[in-house]
Amino acid sequence: MPPAAVPAEEPAAAAAEEEQQTKGLPALEGLVVGSYCHDVLLRGGRVVGETLGGAAAFVSNVLDAASPPEASFSVVSKVGPDFAYASAPAPARHPPLLCPAPTTSFHARFSDAAASAHAPDRQLRRVNACDPIYPDDLPDSRFAYGLAVGVAGEVLPETLERMIRLCRAVLVDAQALIRVFDAEGGGSGAAVRHIALEGTPYAPLLQRVAFLKASSEEAPYIGVETARRCCCVIVTEGRDGCRLYWDDGEARVAPFTAVQVDPTGAGDSYLAGFAAGLLWGLSATDAALIGNFFGAAAVSQIGVPTYHPKMLQAVKQILEEKAIQRSSPCISGNMFTFQRSNMHDELHAALQEAARLMCEQRQNDTTTDSCD
Numbered sequence: 001m002p003p004a005a006v007p008a009e010e011p012a013a014a015a016a017e018e019e020q021q022t023k024g025l026p027a028l029e030g031l032v033v034g035s036y037c038h039d040v041l042l043r044g045g046r047v048v049g050e051t052l053g054g055a056a057a058f059v060s061n062v063l064d065a066a067s068p069p070e071a072s073f074s075v076v077s078k079v080g081p082d083f084a085y086a087s088a089p090a091p092a093r094h095p096p097l098l099c100p101a102p103t104t105s106f107h108a109r110f111s112d113a114a115a116s117a118h119a120p121d122r123q124l125r126r127v128n129a130c131d132p133i134y135p136d137d138l139p140d141s142r143f144a145y146g147l148a149v150g151v152a153g154e155v156l157p158e159t160l161e162r163m164i165r166l167c168r169a170v171l172v173d174a175q176a177l178i179r180v181f182d183a184e185g186g187g188s189g190a191a192v193r194h195i196a197l198e199g200t201p202y203a204p205l206l207q208r209v210a211f212l213k214a215s216s217e218e219a220p221y222i223g224v225e226t227a228r229r230c231c232c233v234i235v236t237e238g239r240d241g242c243r244l245y246w247d248d249g250e251a252r253v254a255p256f257t258a259v260q261v262d263p264t265g266a267g268d269s270y271l272a273g274f275a276a277g278l279l280w281g282l283s284a285t286d287a288a289l290i291g292n293f294f295g296a297a298a299v300s301q302i303g304v305p306t307y308h309p310k311m312l313q314a315v316k317q318i319l320e321e322k323a324i325q326r327s328s329p330c331i332s333g334n335m336f337t338f339q340r341s342n343m344h345d346e347l348h349a350a351l352q353e354a355a356r357l358m359c360e361q362r363q364n365d366t367t368t369d370s371c372d
Ligand SMILES: Nc1ncnc2c1ncn2[C@@H]1O[C@H](COP(=O)(O)OP(=O)(O)O)[C@@H](O)[C@H]1O
Pocket: 214, 215, 216, 235, 236, 237, 238, 239, 240, 241, 242, 255, 256, 257, 258, 260, 263, 264, 265, 266, 267, 268, 270, 291, 292, 293, 294, 295, 296, 299
């Protein structure tokens, strides 16, 4: 596999220039690109939740909670004048860019049928779409890592291309690349479908991406066997955890127990937890445990979760202890380590204890409504 963010066939001079530009970077600064949205959760035709959504909201929540102290990040997100989460009581913590178009909005319909771990758990309709994020909307700075996390096609191919130029390593959520939106149906919004990644303008960029994450529902559209030759592919499998595929290896990573009340944001929180794990210096397979942990935390609450301070303290302590064993954060190095380390099982067991705190918090919670 080539070094994470350097394209295999890019001219040496351009690669050298890019390397030069990324020297002197603020150690672990990140760039999150994707818009916030309004989520309306429906069950049996009844609204059971209205929340802040968009991968950027879930991702920034996890990065704020779990990144190492020296790591900071910027969010590039667009919303309209109707954005409902600009101020208290629960504002989006990283301010978005304001556009004349309305805020992107999704209706998520949950079915009553018991879902298997791999069945689609919701039908999504996009009701409003804000403006795309253009390359010029990105800051003129260099970043250690970037997360491309669009939900409504807002991360344009040229925007992803610029992210790849600005960031040493880019992690991409497949939902930013393969979603298409059918024609609006009588005010009820556009149905969300997937198309094959191959043949889209994003496909040639894959070899310059470090990690591509897809849910098991999205995985058939990205073509895991082809994609793993370009970058490390992560397939999340709901309550079964996840699998990683790189060019010459693969790994299954065990999940954490959770009481699922709302699956929204699990994939987003997973990706941010995974990135945080890399920032702490873990190998990809070990970092996937942090992804699984925050995925489980996301399904335990409706909307963007709040983390119990005791639980967060426990997770940070675990990561600090494990970080003592790291040589340098993988994300700021040239190469990633993929294999599980010999502390993988120990890390899982320690996080399982923190997950237990999360379940206790949930049991003490008086909320009775659930989307699941
Ligand atoms: N019911 C669950 N119990 C425990 N962990 C879960 C559950 N659902 C999701 N997760 C965690 O969140 C990750 C992402 O969830 P998944 O449903 O696969 O993604 P998406 O939200 O994109 O459909 C999973 O890999 C797993 O680690």
